[in-house]
């Protein structure tokens with residue numbers, strides 16, 4: 001019987017940056033340069049970055065800045081070969097666990113108005129559209145939707161977290 005290795009989500013290391021940058025390159029029209037991740041990992045005490053890994057392979061990554069009482073998601077991507085297999089969910093759950101542990105009251109992020117895949121994932125995690133930033137993306141002038149969760153410790157987000165934790169346990 002074939003045994004499938006589990007997907008684990010753990011802190012990003014400097015040695016992950018090349019693989020992360022490759023996923024960025026495959027995912028975004030204006031990817032962050034690799035040195036931006038290196039700087040974030042080395043010098044930004046407000047930032048936390050995670051990767052989803054199966055055996056040695058990096059499948060996806062995500063980052064959050066803890067600003068006052070808000071967890072602001074800075075970047076989020078899954079390798080094209082691994083999308084729609086629950087990796088994004090695992091990454092988002094981990095960011096929320098980190099934010100809760102560090103005392104954030106809610107999470108927020110920006111998403112391209114055209115990025116319905118990302119918006120759909122975020123809505124599943126309780127994010128609601130709370131604003132719009134005009135011409136936010138400098139490469140093509142697209143607007144961003146601002147999406148924010150209710151209180152992480154409130155009943156609706158606790159339900160989301162319970163469901164996602166149970167799903168993670170079930171593999």
Ligand SMILES: CC(C)(COP(=O)(O)OP(=O)(O)OC[C@H]1O[C@@H](n2cnc3c(N)ncnc32)[C@H](O)[C@@H]1OP(=O)(O)O)[C@@H](O)C(=O)NCCC(=O)NCCS
Nearest residue numbers: 027076077078083084085086087088089111117118120121
């Ligand atoms: C958005 C992204 C991170 C989702 O990652 P993923 O690993 O495919 O997401 P999951 O498999 O965990 O999906 C969880 C849920 O999100 C929603 N979702 C994810 N991709 C979707 C798509 N292409 N269309 C519609 N809904 C989608 C679904 O509700 C899905 O649940 P389901 O598969 O049970 O229907 C991935 O598509 C990606 O890396 N895109 C390019 C980079 C990007 O846009 N990053 C976000 C910047 S704001």
